[in-house]
Amino acid sequence: MITYIRGTLSDIDENIVIVENNGIGYGVSSSMNTIRQLPAIGSEVKLETKLIPKEDSLTLYGFYDKEELKMFELLLSVSGIGPKGALSILSSMTVSDIQFAVAGSDAKAFAAVPGVGKKTAERAIIDLKDKVDIIGAFEAKITADLSGKKVSPAVSVKEEVLEALVALGYSASNAARALDKMTITDSTTTEQLLSDTLKQMSFL
Structure with missing residues (x-):
C-alpha cells in the first residue's frame, strides 16, 4: 500500500502530476482541484495516494489532502x-x-x-446520503472564513440556523449556500441570522 508520496514536483501533464523521488518520476493521476493547489514546478510536494490495480496496469491516484x-x-x-x-x-x-x-x-x-x-x-x-457530513463541512468552511477570529460563537450560530432552516423544510444544500452569502460576526444572534437568511432565500 502506498499511502502518500513526497518529492519534487517535476511536471504536470494534463491530469498527471509527475513527482520525482530518489531519481524516479512517479506519474500520479490527480483531480483539477488538486492540481490548482499545487506549488510551482521544482517545489516539494506531498500527495495523499491510493493505488488501484487492474489486470494490465497499476495506477496511482494522488490528492492534495x-x-x-x-x-x-x-x-x-x-x-x-x-x-x-x-x-x-x-x-x-x-x-x-x-x-x-x-x-x-x-x-x-x-x-x-x-x-x-x-x-x-x-x-x-x-x-x-449516509456517508457525508454536511454540518462538519460547513463548520470547516466557517472556520476557514473566520481564520484568526473567535470562531466558536459564529459556528454555533450558523449550525443552529442551518438546522432551523432544514426543520422548516429547506434543503440543506440551499440553506448552506444562502448562509454562505451572509455576513456574520461573533455578536450575530441566531434570530438575526435566521431572519436575514430567510430574506436572502426568498430571492433564490
Whole structure:
C-alpha cells in the first residue's frame, strides 16, 4: 500500500502530476482541484495516494489532502462510478460542493459533470446520503472564513440556523449556500441570522 508520496514536483501533464523521488518520476493521476493547489514546478510536494490495480496496469491516484482522497474513495463506492468518473467529479466539484449536493439531494449538480449521466447522478445521491457530513463541512468552511477570529460563537450560530432552516423544510444544500452569502460576526444572534437568511432565500 502506498499511502502518500513526497518529492519534487517535476511536471504536470494534463491530469498527471509527475513527482520525482530518489531519481524516479512517479506519474500520479490527480483531480483539477488538486492540481490548482499545487506549488510551482521544482517545489516539494506531498500527495495523499491510493493505488488501484487492474489486470494490465497499476495506477496511482494522488490528492492534495486527505479529505479529497476520502471523497474519491466514497465516490468509488457508488455503482457506475470508476476512478476516471470520480476524478472528473472532483475536477468539477469541491469536496464541500459534493457534500452540499448530497445533503440537498441535488442530483443535477452531479449530472452537470461531464461523463456523469442522470441515473449515475441519482445513484450517487442515494449511495452517499449516509456517508457525508454536511454540518462538519460547513463548520470547516466557517472556520476557514473566520481564520484568526473567535470562531466558536459564529459556528454555533450558523449550525443552529442551518438546522432551523432544514426543520422548516429547506434543503440543506440551499440553506448552506444562502448562509454562505451572509455576513456574520461573533455578536450575530441566531434570530438575526435566521431572519436575514430567510430574506436572502426568498430571492433564490
